[in-house]
Amino acid sequence: MKRLLFLAPAVAFVAVLVVFFAGLGRDPSRLPTVYQDKPLPAFTAPPLRPGDVGLSAADLQTGGPVLLNVFASWCGPCRVEHPVFMRLRAQGVIIHGLNWKDQPGQGLRWLAENGDPYVRVGDDPTGRIGIELGVAGVPETFVIDKQGRVRYRHVGAVTPEVWSGKIEPLMAKLRSES
Amino acid sequence: MRRMAVAALALALMAGPAAAVNPDEQLADPALEARAHKLSKELRCVVCQNQSIDDSDAALARDLRIILRERIAAGASDEEAVDFLVQRYGSFVQLKPPLRADTLALWFGPLGVLLLGGLGAYAYMRSRAPQKVGALTAEDEAEAARLLNSDKAG
Incomplete structure (x- = not known):
């Protein structure tokens, strides 16, 4: 018994070491969203495309699972993930977009130049709608289930690896949910 | 030329860290501005995570400073103003x-x-403490006296 007690600090030290070592590989910018498993708050974003309907929270409640991608023309990683979304759109994945803190006309030009993968696109030039959603930067992508609840928020570019490794399996699971 | 450069460098090093708050963000009422300033020092910038929104130059930090001041100008208490941001970004934004x-x-x-x-x-x-030693018995005293005197006898 006495001998075991003597080992306790060493065991505790190893436990702490394991926890800290596991923490080393985590990216501190990947914060959980406060809307995890909850619907996003109500918002109405004016249309980015002229003559369009824009984007509102109600659009995310139906036809799920859907993706909500927050993007901007000035954002580098958005350029990386854009071809992925173009491919997904062709495959029938429903993607809505929110153009965050862009200069007037820049978001529309971005879509004209790189293609438009979005079903609905809202314009958020002041960034206030994004702040309502807890967006810290672009790109961010929300995975929303059939009931309109956020099931995952991805911070950073949705690369082909992120899609096939994380989001695609989740979407398949959400599709099978009632 | 060289001395000028050294002087410029020295001056640059002497400059204290300036807050990122821009004059156009500040509230006209000094009391409200002081409250907003104090609160913004306790809120973490979610972009550059080890800075407060008061220190950060990030565009989002500026937006959050302005939102904080809007809430305060609209009559929100300190707690309500902070809660507004915590509801959107989580408790993580509270530096304390x-x-x-x-x-x-x-x-x-x-x-x-x-x-x-x-x-x-x-x-x-x-x-590890040494065992406490009790007082000497009469026998011990006699033994000690015998040992101490053994030199004289010899």
């Missing part, structure tokens, strides 16, 4: 975490470790 059930370990964990360590150290030192 609130005392809650899920933050107990954060607040009192180090104290717990200190107590455990102290207890361990106390138990260890007690086990």
Whole structure:
């Protein structure tokens, strides 16, 4: 018994070491969203495309699972993930977009130049709608289930690896949910 | 030329860290501005995570400073103004975490470790302390006297 007690600090030290070592590989910018498993708050974003309907929270409640991608023309990683979304759109994945803190006309030009993968696109030039959603930067992508609840928020570019490794399996699971 | 450069460098090094708050963001009422300024020092910038929104030059930090001031100007209490941001970005934005059930370990964990360590150290030192010696018996005294006097006898 006495001998075991003597080992306790060493065991505790190893436990702490394991926890800290596991923490080393985590990216501190990947914060959980406060809307995890909850619907996003109500918002109405004016249309980015002229003559369009824009984007509102109600659009995310139906036809799920859907993706909500927050993007901007000035954002580098958005350029990386854009071809992925173009491919997904062709495959029938429903993607809505929110153009965050862009200069007037820049978001529309971005879509004209790189293609438009979005079903609905809202314009958020002041960034206030994004702040309502807890967006810290672009790109961010929300995975929303059939009931309109956020099931995952991805911070950073949705690369082909992120899609096939994380989001695609989740979407398949959400599709099978009632 | 060289001296000029050295002087310029010295001046640059002397310059204190300036707050990122721009004049156009500040509230006209100095009392409200002081409150907003104090609160913004306690809120973490979610872009550059080890800076407060008061220190950060990030565009989002500027937006959050303005939102904070809007809430305060609209009559929100300090708590309400901070809660507005916590509701959107989570408790992570509070540089000083609130005392809650899920933050107990954060607040009192180090104290717990200190107590455990102290207890361990106390138990260890007690086990190593020399046994207390009792008073000498008459026989011991006689033996000691005999030994001490043995040189003289020899």
